Amino acid sequence: MTGSAPRPLPVVGHLWPLMRRPIEFLESLSTYGDLVEIRLGPTPAYVPCHPTLIRQVLTNDRTFDKGGLLFERAGAVVGNGLGSCPHSHHRRQRRLIQPAFRHERIRHYAAVMEDEVDGLTHSWQDGQVIDTFPVLCDLGLRISTRTLFTGSTVSESEITNIRDSFEIALHRIVKTMFMPHGLQNLPTAANRRYKRALEYLHETVGRIISQYRESGVDHGDLMSMLISSTDEESGVGLDDSEIHDQVVSLLLAASETVPACLAWALHSLSLQPELMTRLQEEVDTVVQGRTAHWGDVEALPYTQRVITESLRRHPPGWLFTRVTTEGVELAGRHLKAGTTVIFSPPAVQSRADVFDRPREYDPDRWLRERTPSAPRGSFTSFGGGARKCIGDNFAMTEMVIALATMVRTWRFECLPRSDLRTASLATVNHPRRLLLRVAKRTPSLASSRP
Numbered sequence: 001m002t003g004s005a006p007r008p009l010p011v012v013g014h015l016w017p018l019m020r021r022p023i024e025f026l027e028s029l030s031t032y033g034d035l036v037e038i039r040l041g042p043t044p045a046y047v048p049c050h051p052t053l054i055r056q057v058l059t060n061d062r063t064f065d066k067g068g069l070l071f072e073r074a075g076a077v078v079g080n081g082l083g084s085c086p087h088s089h090h091r092r093q094r095r096l097i098q099p100a101f102r103h104e105r106i107r108h109y110a111a112v113m114e115d116e117v118d119g120l121t122h123s124w125q126d127g128q129v130i131d132t133f134p135v136l137c138d139l140g141l142r143i144s145t146r147t148l149f150t151g152s153t154v155s156e157s158e159i160t161n162i163r164d165s166f167e168i169a170l171h172r173i174v175k176t177m178f179m180p181h182g183l184q185n186l187p188t189a190a191n192r193r194y195k196r197a198l199e200y201l202h203e204t205v206g207r208i209i210s211q212y213r214e215s216g217v218d219h220g221d222l223m224s225m226l227i228s229s230t231d232e233e234s235g236v237g238l239d240d241s242e243i244h245d246q247v248v249s250l251l252l253a254a255s256e257t258v259p260a261c262l263a264w265a266l267h268s269l270s271l272q273p274e275l276m277t278r279l280q281e282e283v284d285t286v287v288q289g290r291t292a293h294w295g296d297v298e299a300l301p302y303t304q305r306v307i308t309e310s311l312r313r314h315p316p317g318w319l320f321t322r323v324t325t326e327g328v329e330l331a332g333r334h335l336k337a338g339t340t341v342i343f344s345p346p347a348v349q350s351r352a353d354v355f356d357r358p359r360e361y362d363p364d365r366w367l368r369e370r371t372p373s374a375p376r377g378s379f380t381s382f383g384g385g386a387r388k389c390i391g392d393n394f395a396m397t398e399m400v401i402a403l404a405t406m407v408r409t410w411r412f413e414c415l416p417r418s419d420l421r422t423a424s425l426a427t428v429n430h431p432r433r434l435l436l437r438v439a440k441r442t443p444s445l446a447s448s449r450p
């Protein structure tokens with residue numbers, strides 16, 4: 001069944017609800033059909049709201065290629081990196097980058113994750129109030145920069161500058177998606193700030209690549225992997241400009257997604273103390289009073305379910321665009337070449353006929369006996385098909401280690417001054433302002449590891 005979202009405004013279409021209340025708007029669309037037409041200004045775009053249709057889009061990346069408003073705007077920041085390149089470049093790039101995300105590499109990166117989470121949780125004072133999302137963004141960026149460039153001298157001030165530049169660039173990508181072309185290059189203060197942020201990012205990454213090339217040392221980090229990787233088919237590796245685009249893409253893909261998911265998880269747990277108690281019992285049993293590490297991840301199934309449920313209920317990536325490269329049928333509708341299709345996890349993950357009581361935060365819905373046959377395409381927070389997130393295991397490892405280490409010694413109370421609406425005009429779905437008071441707890445050491 002196809003349908004149209006109601007009440008597009010003249011000129012702007014559905015841009016207003018997409019900018020102001022994006023998640024609520026996208027979650028409401030399945031009421032109008034399985035494939036819903038919305039208007040991005042005057043341009044029609046189609047949102048698949050059924051698992052089968054999302055799967056059809058994600059598994060046919062030749063026809064539903066990267067493109068459309070999001071990736072056109074993101075291109076200025078990430079160039080032709082893995083996440084934004086067209087299908088014709090994708091397979092080669094993916095082959096070259098995949099080795100950096102193998103199981104044994106993630107084990108190596110986990111040591112950085114442990115160290116950084118340990119540092120953060122030790123810096124907290126009993127009773128302190130944290131502005132959660134920015135604090136977790138700092139943590140995420142420190143982990144990303146250290147796993148990418150262990151062998152470089154990236155100073156504390158550079159990490160801060162990279163974070164600020166990303167914030168400006170990311171905000172601008174989303175804002176300009178909804179802005180007429182003509183307004184984007186006016187010499188306004190915001191546009192000048194954006195230009196400076198991009199120059200800073202490009203220069204810093206360029207300098208780091210030169211340092212690596214000159215030293216010729218393999219530091220065992222992501223950058224060393226990118227520099228040394230060679231395509232088995234062609235025998236050719238990535239040149240400096242390709243490495244640059246990959247580094248910026250990876251930093252961008254990781255910088256806010258993991259923090260957003262962790263922030264929503266802490267929020268949900270702070271509201272449901274019985275879930276927090278269960279989580280802490282598991283962590284106390286397995287982690288036993290130390291920092292969680294790589295070897296604990298598989299032994300923390302409840303922690304994993306908490307994260308997965310946060311990804312379902314509050315998917316960090318909320319809108320990705322595609323453009324059809326040829327005429328194609330979708331839900332019985334003919335889409336001609338050049339049509340914009342929007343892939344949006346919230347449009348499916350909030351459907352009551354796909355997930356029982358979808359608005360409830362229920363980590364146990366992911367128990368194998370309760371989800372024996374979740375239809376393919378129903379959970380797409382990491383995407384799907386050939387363009388599925390390359391960092392999914394990296395992210396899960398980071399989130400499990402971080403959450404387990406945080407709840408091991410801290411309780412979290414959500415303060416009423418928090419603003420839990422989804423931030424508007426944000427690249428990821430995160431709470432606008434989540435204020436948590438942290439209170440010290442003593443891990444129970446009575447239980448022993450099973």
Ligand code: HEM
Pocket residue numbers: 082083084094249250253254257258261311315316317320321380381382383384386387388389390391392394395
């Ligand atoms: C909770 C954390 C994360 C979430 C929810 C997430 C989500 C996603 C989604 C939905 C896509 C597909 C986008 C599309 O189809 O247009 C994607 C792609 C990608 N992600 Fe992630 N991501 C996360 C963390 C990471 C991390 C930590 C990294 C890297 C260290 C990363 C790197 C990438 C890259 C490079 C792609 C493009 C893959 C390709 O096109 O082959 N992501 N991610």
